[in-house]
Amino acid sequence: MTTELERLAGRLRAFARVRDWEQFHTPKNLAMALAGEVGELVAEFQWLTPEESAAPGPEASARIRAELADVTLYLVRLADVLGVDLVEAAEDKLDENDRRYDPGRYRGSARKAPPA
Template identity: 60%
Template structure:
């Protein structure tokens, strides 16, 4: 089974084979991430909450959602790699901070 580490390495190899590391600077990758999140927003923007919740029941929409989630993830993993950040470790460290910021009886979600 593929892991996040495998994905990081596969994306490195993909970029190296195309000489794209010169484009994949942190600043450019943040912009690319904005672009892909924008495409994800595009898929959901006119849906009602109910339609959005059932998005994966529509095969064409489901395919597009998977495709855009993959693009977002690609750039997030590339960006973290370039910045030498371990995403899973950073995410667990943030959960710990959020446990303090938002105690378990916290009425509103984090902004």
């Protein structure tokens, strides 16, 4: 993990430890909490037009920022509990996608590549 993500994971670990919440931070519970927070983020965009979603007002921007933070915190905590280096996992996934989605075949297309 990068230094910033390691620092954040350490803060989250300490936050949970001093509250005796580690017992609740199972991968299942963290994944469920993450899904809930993603749902709250999605709800912020649910009825916006594409134009409104690209330029939300100040109040909506503040809510979106808070939901993005919640999603990030749960994702980082889940990765930490599972011992997953998020940056490495993301780089590996991007490498895989780079192999699967040849620009000559997929440029400008939203279609999915066949399973690898």
